[in-house]
Amino acid sequence: MAKSMTAKEMKKDSPHLNRFYYPLDQAVEKPFNWKQMWRLLVYLKPYAKTLMPAAIVAMLVSTIVRLIVPVIIGTWVIDRAIGDQNVSLLTYLIIGISVLYLLSYAANTYRIKWVNILGQRVIHDLRKSLFSHVQRLSHNFFDKRSAGSILVRILNDVNSLQELFTNGIINLLMDVVMLSGIIVILFVLSPPLALAVLFILPIMFFISTKLRRKIRRSWQDVRIQKSRLNSHLNESMQGIRITQSFSQEKENTEFFNGVNTDNYEKERIAMKKSAYFGPFVEMSNAIGTVILISYGAHLIITGNIEIGVFVSFAFYLGMFWEPISRLGQIYNQLLVAMASSERIFEFLDEQPNVEEKKNAKAFRDMKGHIVFDKVQFSYDEDRVALHEISLEMKQGQTVALVGHTGSGKSTIANLISRFYDPTNGTVKIDGHDLRDMRLDSLRTNISVVLQDTFIFSGTIMENIRFGRPEATDEEVKEAAKVVGADDFIKRLSNGYHTEVEERGNILSAGERQLLSFARALLADPRILILDEATASIDTETEVKIQKALRKLLEGRTAIMIAHRLSTIREADNIIVLEHGRILEQGSHDELMKKKGEYYDLVKSQFDMLDAL
Numbered sequence: 001m002a003k004s005m006t007a008k009e010m011k012k013d014s015p016h017l018n019r020f021y022y023p024l025d026q027a028v029e030k031p032f033n034w035k036q037m038w039r040l041l042v043y044l045k046p047y048a049k050t051l052m053p054a055a056i057v058a059m060l061v062s063t064i065v066r067l068i069v070p071v072i073i074g075t076w077v078i079d080r081a082i083g084d085q086n087v088s089l090l091t092y093l094i095i096g097i098s099v100l101y102l103l104s105y106a107a108n109t110y111r112i113k114w115v116n117i118l119g120q121r122v123i124h125d126l127r128k129s130l131f132s133h134v135q136r137l138s139h140n141f142f143d144k145r146s147a148g149s150i151l152v153r154i155l156n157d158v159n160s161l162q163e164l165f166t167n168g169i170i171n172l173l174m175d176v177v178m179l180s181g182i183i184v185i186l187f188v189l190s191p192p193l194a195l196a197v198l199f200i201l202p203i204m205f206f207i208s209t210k211l212r213r214k215i216r217r218s219w220q221d222v223r224i225q226k227s228r229l230n231s232h233l234n235e236s237m238q239g240i241r242i243t244q245s246f247s248q249e250k251e252n253t254e255f256f257n258g259v260n261t262d263n264y265e266k267e268r269i270a271m272k273k274s275a276y277f278g279p280f281v282e283m284s285n286a287i288g289t290v291i292l293i294s295y296g297a298h299l300i301i302t303g304n305i306e307i308g309v310f311v312s313f314a315f316y317l318g319m320f321w322e323p324i325s326r327l328g329q330i331y332n333q334l335l336v337a338m339a340s341s342e343r344i345f346e347f348l349d350e351q352p353n354v355e356e357k358k359n360a361k362a363f364r365d366m367k368g369h370i371v372f373d374k375v376q377f378s379y380d381e382d383r384v385a386l387h388e389i390s391l392e393m394k395q396g397q398t399v400a401l402v403g404h405t406g407s408g409k410s411t412i413a414n415l416i417s418r419f420y421d422p423t424n425g426t427v428k429i430d431g432h433d434l435r436d437m438r439l440d441s442l443r444t445n446i447s448v449v450l451q452d453t454f455i456f457s458g459t460i461m462e463n464i465r466f467g468r469p470e471a472t473d474e475e476v477k478e479a480a481k482v483v484g485a486d487d488f489i490k491r492l493s494n495g496y497h498t499e500v501e502e503r504g505n506i507l508s509a510g511e512r513q514l515l516s517f518a519r520a521l522l523a524d525p526r527i528l529i530l531d532e533a534t535a536s537i538d539t540e541t542e543v544k545i546q547k548a549l550r551k552l553l554e555g556r557t558a559i560m561i562a563h564r565l566s567t568i569r570e571a572d573n574i575i576v577l578e579h580g581r582i583l584e585q586g587s588h589d590e591l592m593k594k595k596g597e598y599y600d601l602v603k604s605q606f607d608m609l610d611a612l
């Protein structure tokens with residue numbers, strides 16, 4: 001039964017969750033689904049002729065040895081060799097049994113090895129296909145999900161399938177063979193004793209399944225609690241600076257202690273329930289043994305069975321519980337795997353919204369002449385982000401997009417890079433509808449410099465080279481020089497080889513911006529999209545950035561989402577947007593003369609500056 005908790009339930013469930021709750025928490029129980037199971041098993045296909053059969057043969061060898069040894073001991077060693085006091089037969093039997101055990105030992109070693117390799121490979125393949133698929137998905141997929149939830153699927157959900165693929169499937173086969181083997185042998189040896197001993201089987205199976213279900217639910221609670229603990233820990237570490245600056249450490253610690261205690265409580269309950277299982281197994285064994293002794297002894301005394309059969313029964317009874325208990329475990333594993341695989345397949349079934357046509361053409365020598373022809377666009381059904389926008393950006397022009405927040409500036413930029421397709425109308429570059437063109441040939445001609453520059457972990461050199469992986473060290477340095485980033489890079493401890501952590505925490509906002517300019521310049525795009533930083537930067541850096549910008553813009557079509565008056569003023573064309581519509585456009589002087597919306601915007605910036 002699928003079960004997800006509401007916030008209210010979670011708060012009730014966890015007394016310490018007064019301030020936060022984490023809606024990602026979900027119980028992981030899904031009904032068994034054959035179709036999905038079959039889809040999962042397809043991942044074993046590449047190994048269907050190598051590792052799979054090898055592991056199955058090894059498993060069969062060790063299981064068959066375990067199955068026949070008790071019969072040999074009962075009917076041959078006890079009834080024949082010892083009964084007839086036949087020493088040479090006894091010697092042969094001892095040697096034979098030893099050889100069989102050695103064979104089983106070798107088969108087991110290989111089974112474990114092959115099964116583990118098989119599991120690891122399947123998980124490796126699954127993670128690879130999931131990652132490459134997710135990387136191909138369009139922006140609208142990432143709009144709907146947090147980075148954290150995507151990470152959980154690629155890491156945790158795939159991990160939770162590992163156990164199924166390493167041991168689960170082969171163990172399942174092994175246990176079925178073992179269990180059916182034991183039942184058949186017991187009935188062949190003595191049908192009445194087999195009936196008496198196996199009579200308790202369905203009862204035990206029923207009770208143990210119930211018990212296991214309870215235990216499983218408790219461990220699910222533990223997992224949910226752990227995920228809350230992780231979420232809180234993650235949030236605390238990410239926000240540590242804000243916590244410290246607002247002196248909220250005490251409150252935060254109290255909250256953490258609360259979640260930690262809840263976690264402990266859930267673990268304690270789960271442990272307690274799990275502790276019932278071992279003694280239950282022992283007790284069931286004991287009941288079986290009592291039945292065996294009382295009824296078995298009666299059968300021996302009345303001459304219906306020999307002592308050897310009795311001994312074989314005792315052996316099998318000891319072996320019986322292991323596969324039964326493991327089958328329950330595998331069933332649990334399957335349920336967990338169902339939940340995880342459902343989430344994984346949900347991602348794999350997601351198709352990119354922006355698709356490339358089969359016969360898509362490549363841009364050759366793009367000039368960078370952009371035309372929007374009656375473009376309408378909505379991110380979601382109920383809100384229109386752009387209404388019938390028609391505009392032209394000529395080759396080499398710098399076009400500034402201005403307007404209030406939410407007016408559609410970034411949306412226009414997103415459509416030029418074809419991160420989304422227009423709902424109506426067409427976006428053309430050099431006269432080609434973008435939907436007819438190859439995505440890679442479009443995007444290699446466009447560089448996007450965002451406000452929040454993303455710095456990857458690696459060296460400064462590698463970060464700049466991201467724009468053109470084949471660039472030489474000299475070309476990287478040249479690009480940095482042109483945009484004026486060279487000065488600060490040289491002052492870093494290791495110059496161009498300084499390691500910057502993910503997101504570039506060791507660099508200032510201005511430095512990060514210069515770095516992203518160098519990256520864009522190195523890529524040498526025909527079209528440059530620049531989301532200008534709103535963060536205030538000191539005048540010296542501002543001047544540097546302006547100079548760098550001029551270099552960067554030379555000979556390219558540039559679309560600037562502009563906030564600084566200095567940038568806007570220099571643009572060839574200024575497009576003023578409001579609520580997804582173009583209000584007016586023209587050069588700075590033309591628009592100032594018009595005394596429209598742009599004039600008001602500029603005036604308000606000046607008024608603000610005066611007020612400062």
Ligand SMILES: Nc1ncnc2c1ncn2[C@@H]1O[C@H](COP(=O)(O)OP(=O)(O)OP(=O)(O)O)[C@@H](O)[C@H]1O
Pocket residue numbers: 143379380385403404405406407408409410411412
């Ligand atoms: N990924 C998205 N999903 C849904 N709606 C979105 C998405 N991105 C933007 N919007 C909406 O589309 C409209 C236009 O947003 P856009 O980001 O283009 O504005 P903007 O002018 O660039 O704003 P800002 O100056 O704040 O960056 C807004 O109403 C916004 O809420």
